[in-house]
Amino acid sequence: MDVKSLILFGQKSLNNITDTPRLESELLLSYVLKIEREKILASFTKDVSLADEENFKLLVKKRQSGYPFSYITNHKAFMGLDFFVREGVLIPRPETEMLVEEAIKISNGEEKYVLDIGTGTGCIILSFLYYNHKSSGLGVDVSDVAVETAKKNALQFNLSGRVNFVRRDCREITFDEEFDIVVSNPPYVKKENCKNLYFEPVNALDGGSDGFDFYPSLIEKSYKFLRKEGVLIIEIDDGMEHTIMNEMKKTGYKDIKILKDLAGFYRMAEGVK
């Protein structure tokens, strides 16, 4: 088959799976052929080898089953950076970028020491450090695969000298040092909504029956980890804003802000020690 027919085949097959079937089909073919997408588009009539055709169709089938696109290609763009992702680690979400943007804003280009709790691919802390050259930090995650993945990303962005990643259960962490900023995107999906999660790690998403399991200890512990005037920035789900706000007030945070994401959902909470 030629390039054009394969792209159309992929597009048709992925119609019910994604809002962007054409784009994904093109990108999958570009991945299989190891040629940039733009170049593929310029060679529509070119014949594809049988081996590549079969490989492409196999990946289309895999994607049809709901397998995430980013797990196939091992890439996910976040904050303008190309993160390595793999099975076993949460795929960075675009709405999480607002946490990083906020951290960059409040850091004002100054040197900060940052803690990322439940770091996953390392996307939050690494993109922060990428755009704030003076800062350094620590990322913790309960998953070995996540820690390994975050380290790999640190290496590819030349940030290994400014960040450490360690495996820790966030419920058990303690530190001797104090942080200027604590960031976290904890699991907050309600348990009942986790039934349909077949591919991403459940322990990165399952926030218990009401989604709140991780917040009380996260908010309380972070208060201890922060220096005076240090800032906590956490991702939340829409509908949680009042409870999170109260929990933060109760713990002693001041200047509490709850912000919406671009889709209009409450997505971020922030407070100062």
Ligand code: GLN
């Ligand atoms: N926003 C993610 C989702 O809905 C959830 C991320 C999380 O639980 N921290 O898939």
